Amino acid sequence: MSFQLDTNRLRDAVVELIRMASTQLPEDVIQAMATGRDREDEGSPAKSVLNFMLRNAEEAKKNSTPICQDTGTNIHYITIPVGVSMRAVQQTIIEATRIATEKAYLRPNAVDSVTGKNTGDNTGEMAPYFHFEEWDEPAIKIQLALKGGGSENVSAQYKLPDNRLNAGRNLEGVYKCIIDTVNSAQGLGCAPGVIGIGIGGDRASGMLIAKKQLFRLMTDTNSDEKLAELETRLYDDLNTLGIGPMGFGGKTTVLGVKVGAAHRLPASFFVSIAYMCWADRRHTMTFTETEVTYD
Amino acid sequence: MINLQLPVTEDQIRTLKIGDEVSLxxxxxxxxxxxxxxxxxxxxxxxRDLLTGTVIYHCGPVVSKKDGEWIFVAAGPTTSIREEPYQGDVMKEYGLRAVMGKGGMGEKTLAALKEHGGVYLHAVGGAATIQAQSVKKVLDVIKLEEFGVPEAMWVIEVEDFRAVVTMDSHGNSIHKTIKEKSTQIAEKLIHS
Incomplete structure (x- = not known):
């Protein structure tokens, strides 16, 4: 039995997904921020800034207004059943994006790089952004992240070996790149950040893997023992840098560190780092022929 | 929390120091x-009269119009360093007492804050809903047609708008000291 796609139903479901992503901070991110807040010193700017961020998240959810005025790039990771048209799903999401912009869940954020003109509806070349995979489940799964410009501007990519950092082609070299990126970013990516890392791949697929890590729960553990160890070490060490929320100083510089890896060419060793702001806006929707569920 | 009723005097501004939390x-x-x-x-x-003794806010708001009146929907700070070439001169020319945005500013602005008597106020990035709620009324908008919504000068009445002093009139910058300290730690982690 092939999956019967009702595009009107899918369009409405995606508008709701966008609304949730823009206005509701995921529960695990809220928990990670609360943990950070609780360990900051009484009366410190770090503590009060984290409280302010948490209060903003509550108000945004209550009023259904954007957590941040920069509603970012819409990044979709989509998994479809065998036989469903990618093109139909893509067109439907584009339509939903236009509606969500009209409803002010999104700020018009797609600017023509040649003419400088804003399309006004968040659609254009590579906007929104799609990545498709196929699976055997009778459902369409859409993971949506809204990634703001400030955090994208401090994201980075390294090519190992790196002489400046004395970083070789191994996990120790990867570790050095991440310390360097987070220190260079200071508060500008809207710290405390969530750090998605892609080891290997080419320049494009490495960043794809890095961004995909941002969908992992703050609380999960990497199934690869060595990467799990690297994640814990980086989380602990990055939080000793003292940059703190918005760069005002403090113990909470990152909320989570998530590492993925891909095969690489013998000649290349890229480390791709996707810095996500504390307003880590991402939600997942599962859409079957009869029901829609959101995480 | 230090309550600042605007406009403020140079003496008031000079009592502020980095790390102070203010409510505007x-x-x-x-x-x-x-x-x-x-x-x-x-x-x-x-x-001129609008800017004397008050704050210029680096912000490109999301606005809507209801019953003929402008409303701020989302009003978080934008990155300030883009104004580094101009900020110190604008501050002196118009008698501004504070600059508000995010990410901090450079040496030229820091020097102007010291010479003229001003502070840099850091608003929390990504907290646009609460910040818009602190905007009680839009009093006027200047150059809307020519500059567009994000770039126009919005004259707004705020109540209990929160920010942290991260650069003061005594030559101190949190951004500078935090970066120096964190870079020392990072160097140690990288080269040990």
Missing amino acids: TGTIVTGRDAAHVWMIDEKPDEV
Whole structure:
């Protein structure tokens, strides 16, 4: 039995997904921020800034207004059943994006790089952004992240070996790149950040893997023992840098560190780092022929 | 928490130091790239009274219009360093007492804060809903047609608008000291 796609139903479901992503901070991110807040010193700017961020998240959810005025790039990771048209799903999401912009869940954020003109509806070349995979489940799964410009501007990519950092082609070299990126970013990516890392791949697929890590729960553990160890070490060490929320100083510089890896060419060793702001806006929707569920 | 009723005097501003948390109440004005270039190139008099003794806010708001009145929907700070070439001169020309945005500013602005008597206020990035709630009324908008919504100068009345002093009038910058300290730690982690 092939999956019967009702595009009107899918369009409405995606508008709701966008609304949730823009206005509701995921529960695990809220928990990670609360943990950070609780360990900051009484009366410190770090503590009060984290409280302010948490209060903003509550108000945004209550009023259904954007957590941040920069509603970012819409990044979709989509998994479809065998036989469903990618093109139909893509067109439907584009339509939903236009509606969500009209409803002010999104700020018009797609600017023509040649003419400088804003399309006004968040659609254009590579906007929104799609990545498709196929699976055997009778459902369409859409993971949506809204990634703001400030955090994208401090994201980075390294090519190992790196002489400046004395970083070789191994996990120790990867570790050095991440310390360097987070220190260079200071508060500008809207710290405390969530750090998605892609080891290997080419320049494009490495960043794809890095961004995909941002969908992992703050609380999960990497199934690869060595990467799990690297994640814990980086989380602990990055939080000793003292940059703190918005760069005002403090113990909470990152909320989570998530590492993925891909095969690489013998000649290349890229480390791709996707810095996500504390307003880590991402939600997942599962859409079957009869029901829609959101995480 | 230090309550600042705007406009403020130079003496009041000089008592502030980095790390102080402030709550702003009164009239402030938004301004980004286009506004700063305009103020440097043409030195318009129409904004003089509005800016004297108050705060310029680096913010490109999301606005809506209801019953003929403008409303701020989302109003978080934008990255301030883009105004570094102009900010110190604009501050002195118009008698501003504070600059508000995010990410901090450089040496030129820090020197102007010291010489003229001003502070840099850091608003929390990504907290746009609460910040818009602190905007009680839009009093006026300047250069809307020419600059567009994000770049226009919005004259707004705020109540209990929160920010942290991260650069003061005594030559101190949190951004500078935090970066120096964190870079020392990072160097140790990288090269040990």
